[in-house]
Amino acid sequence: MSAPSVRRAGNRVFVAGVALLILWVLLPIWLLFVNALSAPAEVTGFPKRFIPSFDLASLSFFFGFSGVIDALWNSVRVAAVTMVLSIGVGAPAGYALSRFDFPGKELFRFLVVMTRAFPLPLLALPLAVMFIRTGLDDTILGLALVHTTLALPFAVLITYSLFSGIPLELEEAAWTLGCNRVQAFIKVILPLAAPGIAASAVFAFVISWNEVFAAAVLTVENRTLTAFLLQSLDVSPLPLKFAGGAALVLPALFFIFAVRKYLFAMWGIANR
Amino acid sequence: MAVIEIKQVAKTFGSFTALHSVDLTIADQEFMVLLGASGCGKTTLLRIIAGLETPTTGEVWIGGRRVDHLPPRERGIAMVFQNYAVFPHLTVFENIAFGLRMKKMDQAEVTRRVTRTAELMHIEQLLKRYSGELSGGQRQRVAVARALAMEPDVILMDEPLSNLDALLRLEMRAELKGVLAESKTTTIYVTHDQVEAMSLADRISVMNGGRIVQAANPVEVYRNPAARFVGSFIGNPPMNFLAATPAGPGKWQVAGQMFDGPVAAAAEFAIRPEDLHPGDTGLPAEVRVVEPLGPHTLITASVAGQPFRAILDSTLLPAPGDLLHFAPAPDRIRWFDPATQTAL
Numbered sequence: 300m301s302a303p304s305v306r307r308a309g310n311r312v313f314v315a316g317v318a319l320l321i322l323w324v325l326l327p328i329w330l331l332f333v334n335a336l337s338a339p340a341e342v343t344g345f346p347k348r349f350i351p352s353f354d355l356a357s358l359s360f361f362f363g364f365s366g367v368i369d370a371l372w373n374s375v376r377v378a379a380v381t382m383v384l385s386i387g388v389g390a391p392a393g394y395a396l397s398r399f400d401f402p403g404k405e406l407f408r409f410l411v412v413m414t415r416a417f418p419l420p421l422l423a424l425p426l427a428v429m430f431i432r433t434g435l436d437d438t439i440l441g442l443a444l445v446h447t448t449l450a451l452p453f454a455v456l457i458t459y460s461l462f463s464g465i466p467l468e469l470e471e472a473a474w475t476l477g478c479n480r481v482q483a484f485i486k487v488i489l490p491l492a493a494p495g496i497a498a499s500a501v502f503a504f505v506i507s508w509n510e511v512f513a514a515a516v517l518t519v520e521n522r523t524l525t526a527f528l529l530q531s532l533d534v535s536p537l538p539l540k541f542a543g544g545a546a547l548v549l550p551a552l553f554f555i556f557a558v559r560k561y562l563f564a565m566w567g568i569a570n571r
Numbered sequence: 572m573a574v575i576e577i578k579q580v581a582k583t584f585g586s587f588t589a590l591h592s593v594d595l596t597i598a599d600q601e602f603m604v605l606l607g608a609s610g611c612g613k614t615t616l617l618r619i620i621a622g623l624e625t626p627t628t629g630e631v632w633i634g635g636r637r638v639d640h641l642p643p644r645e646r647g648i649a650m651v652f653q654n655y656a657v658f659p660h661l662t663v664f665e666n667i668a669f670g671l672r673m674k675k676m677d678q679a680e681v682t683r684r685v686t687r688t689a690e691l692m693h694i695e696q697l698l699k700r701y702s703g704e705l706s707g708g709q710r711q712r713v714a715v716a717r718a719l720a721m722e723p724d725v726i727l728m729d730e731p732l733s734n735l736d737a738l739l740r741l742e743m744r745a746e747l748k749g750v751l752a753e754s755k756t757t758t759i760y761v762t763h764d765q766v767e768a769m770s771l772a773d774r775i776s777v778m779n780g781g782r783i784v785q786a787a788n789p790v791e792v793y794r795n796p797a798a799r800f801v802g803s804f805i806g807n808p809p810m811n812f813l814a815a816t817p818a819g820p821g822k823w824q825v826a827g828q829m830f831d832g833p834v835a836a837a838a839e840f841a842i843r844p845e846d847l848h849p850g851d852t853g854l855p856a857e858v859r860v861v862e863p864l865g866p867h868t869l870i871t872a873s874v875a876g877q878p879f880r881a882i883l884d885s886t887l888l889p890a891p892g893d894l895l896h897f898a899p900a901p902d903r904i905r906w907f908d909p910a911t912q913t914a915l
Contacts, residue, residue: 466654471643471650475644476644476721477674479644
């Protein structure tokens with residue numbers, strides 16, 4: 300084969316790969332939305348229409364379903380508490396990792412990641428027992444604590460790389476210009492890191508929002524949306540499942556989309 | 572009014588000793604340059620004076636006040652960093668005003684000082700811009716203006732010109748010298764660039780291996796190096812060194828020539844490349860490379876098997892392989908002790 304034809308073949312493979320990846324992500328999302336926005340009768344039909352009929356019957360049935368609004372509100376509250384806790388604990392840890400040398404630093408970093416090494420089902424039973432003993436079972440805070448544990452490694456590692464990207468010189472300059480450590484952090488580091496911290500907070504929110512297992516095991520009355528759906532999945536009709544799925548995916552997609560540019564490039568840091 | 576006294580300051584990082592018991596006094600309004608190759612401890616010393624690093628032992632006094640236990644903000648210093656450290660989220664105006672606002676100065680005074688220092692650094696038209704919209708040279712000006720606006724007792728500069736291109740560096744060098752002389756602050760300036768050091772300094776502290784080898788005015792450092800290292804580090808090309816064999820008390824034989832020298836057990840002969848006169852007698856040199864540089868010609872030669880450089884008038888154009896004789900100017904010959912590496 301001559302060089303141009305090799306290049307053309309390579310191009311085709313590249314395009315095919317890109318198309319496959321796009322389909323991989325978009326096809327399920329498209330199916331979800333088409334079915335969620337179709338009349339219940341159309342959901343089981345095939346072939347699908349590319350543009351859904353925008354029949355809101357499934358969605359309105361879903362939101363009218365007893366317990367859905369409560370579960371949604373629980374999800375929001377748990378995710379919000381998770382977000383606050385994981386940034387409140389994770390960002391200082393990330394700052395410490397990026398700015399200080401202390402004995403056991405590498406071990407600490409390793410342990411932070413290690414928290415993700417234990418499968419949640421392994422921890423769920425002892426956790427449930429412990430939560431019942433301490434009265435944390437079936438509470439927003441209790442579930443948020445578990446979700447914080449899940450989100451914390453990401454919060455620590457994201458903020459660690461975020462703070463590492465801000466030159467120490469900027470902080471030192473602030474110190475020589477009259478700031479103490481806290482003032483320098485608030486006046487110089489925080490404004491520069493804020494978009495990234497917000498992105499990392501949204502990430503924590505989404506982790507909690509999407510988490511099923513702990514939510515299902517640790518809550519009974521105060522179920523989050525994921526746990527609620529899991530519980531009622533077997534007994535609910537197909538249109539309801541799609542509507543629930545869409546209601547779950549939409550906020551996560553929206554949030555990630557909103558902070559996408561901060562996840563890619565933190566402003567001002569590239570050109571100091 | 573700020574005299575800086577550094578008393579037996581030492582700094583170790585783990586098993587690495589960055590500074591060995593340094594003593595240095597810098598007079599009020601003096602422009603002191605710390606000069607040395609990278610890793611010689613000059614930046615560490617500057618950061619200890621700034622309070623960004625704590626000395627392992629020793630004391631730092633600024634204006635008669637012991638400051639080594641104080642944080643940077645309480646030392647009456649301002650610093651210009653190598654990468655400028657201009658805050659990217661603030662305008663140039665707010666960058667220059669940053670330290671003044673920390674001092675809770677009223678708005679009128681802030682505006683007055685920012686305007687004045689911005690004019691001094693010729694950046695008054697940039698006050699509304701952000702650092703991302705500035706060139707390297709402009710950021711440098713903002714960093715200097717920010718330090719000057721504090722009206723500090725001491726300005727510390729850590730290689731402030733090293734990231735600028737050659738032409739801009741030359742321009743900023745002259746400007747800095749003028750501005751800092753007018754501001755009447757004591758200045759400590761760290762650089763590895765000997766030309767920068769010579770042109771700016773009232774006094775140069777040449778550092779090597781965590782020690783100050785010589786602290787003297789630029790001409791003294793150039794003419795009378797206190798150590799072999801100073802002669803070999805300062806000057807482009809550096810000093811020539813030749814082995815000398817004793818030939819009676821105070822007499823030394825260098826490359827077959829007799830010279831009057833110090834009375835010592837051993838000595839090394841040294842001469843600057845520009846202090847040589849070509850003639851019929853003198854050190855025999857076999858020409859290796861000839862580099863015409865315009866105003867003069869640089870000759871790389873070999874004298875008794877040792878490398879040797881000479882700067883000659885550009886009218887003289889020898890060819891490689893020629894044998895020349897260089898007569899050293901007698902009052903410019905220096906002698907070093909090969910054991911201690913210090914001047915004899």
